[in-house]
Amino acid sequence: MIDFKKARFVVSAPSPSLAPKDGIPAVLMIGRSNVGKSTLLNALMGQKIAFASKKAGKTKLLNYFLVDDSLYLVDAPGYGSTGYATMSTIHFATMMEDYVKVPSLKAICLLLDLRRDPGEDDKRFVSYLQNTGKPIIAILTKVDQMNQSELHKAEARAKELGLDRVLKSDLKGKSVDKIRTVIASYGK
Numbered sequence: 001m002i003d004f005k006k007a008r009f010v011v012s013a014p015s016p017s018l019a020p021k022d023g024i025p026a027v028l029m030i031g032r033s034n035v036g037k038s039t040l041l042n043a044l045m046g047q048k049i050a051f052a053s054k055k056a057g058k059t060k061l062l063n064y065f066l067v068d069d070s071l072y073l074v075d076a077p078g079y080g081s082t083g084y085a086t087m088s089t090i091h092f093a094t095m096m097e098d099y100v101k102v103p104s105l106k107a108i109c110l111l112l113d114l115r116r117d118p119g120e121d122d123k124r125f126v127s128y129l130q131n132t133g134k135p136i137i138a139i140l141t142k143v144d145q146m147n148q149s150e151l152h153k154a155e156a157r158a159k160e161l162g163l164d165r166v167l168k169s170d171l172k173g174k175s176v177d178k179i180r181t182v183i184a185s186y187g188k
């Protein structure tokens with residue numbers, strides 16, 4: 001299996017057209033601002049390599065991390081309004097449109113914090129992603145902050161959104177390992 005700890009930062013692309021074109025498979029981390037994309041990437045790669053922040057809107061570019069020379073993990077900016085950052089889902093979807101069509105993009109990890117009901121923009125974004133035809137791996141973040149009943153509720157919300165493959169992340173070994181295994185299946 002791919003060794004996720006053999007990771008290095010390769011490039012920040014200000015737009016999808018400037019992404020690496022070496023044909024190495026890529027998996028994209030996508031989701032609302034502050035959902036935990038950069039934090040999960042750091043957990044996956046076992047190092048503080050992606051910038052995470054309490055302030056939403058930290059990641060502004062597509063950041064490419066090459067893992068074990070086999071796979072790019074791509075950290076994307078977040079969508080949605082949070083009070084700090086505003087990127088409407090429409091604007092975001094337009095920005096990502098060319099990128100999601102790139103053949104080397106093998107799967108999209110959609111990170112969701114479902115401690116609360118998803119908003120209209122989340123629903124729209126999920127159906128946008130489903131229409132791309134790329135495999136979608138839903139990952140529930142911040143489950144370490146949920147009790148059992150909140151977790152069940154979150155899983156039910158994911159189902160209601162039409163997501164069938166749903167993983168959970170509490171940033172700890174077991175959940176992170178499972179996410180690694182699923183992502184690794186898209187590597188070369």
Ligand SMILES: Nc1nc2c(ncn2[C@@H]2O[C@H](COP(=O)(O)OP(=O)(O)OP(=O)(O)O)[C@@H](O)[C@H]2O)c(=O)[nH]1
Nearest residue numbers: 034035036037038039052053056057058059078142
């Ligand atoms: N408790 C808990 N906190 C988390 C988890 N994931 C992320 N956080 C916290 O949530 C905040 C935002 O995390 P980021 O990883 O920067 O979020 P992001 O999705 O990359 O945000 P943008 O780059 O702004 O789009 C940070 O304060 C993290 O420490 C998690 O699984 N559990």
Ligand SMILES: [Mg+2]
Nearest residue numbers: 037038058059
């Ligand atoms: Mg980020």
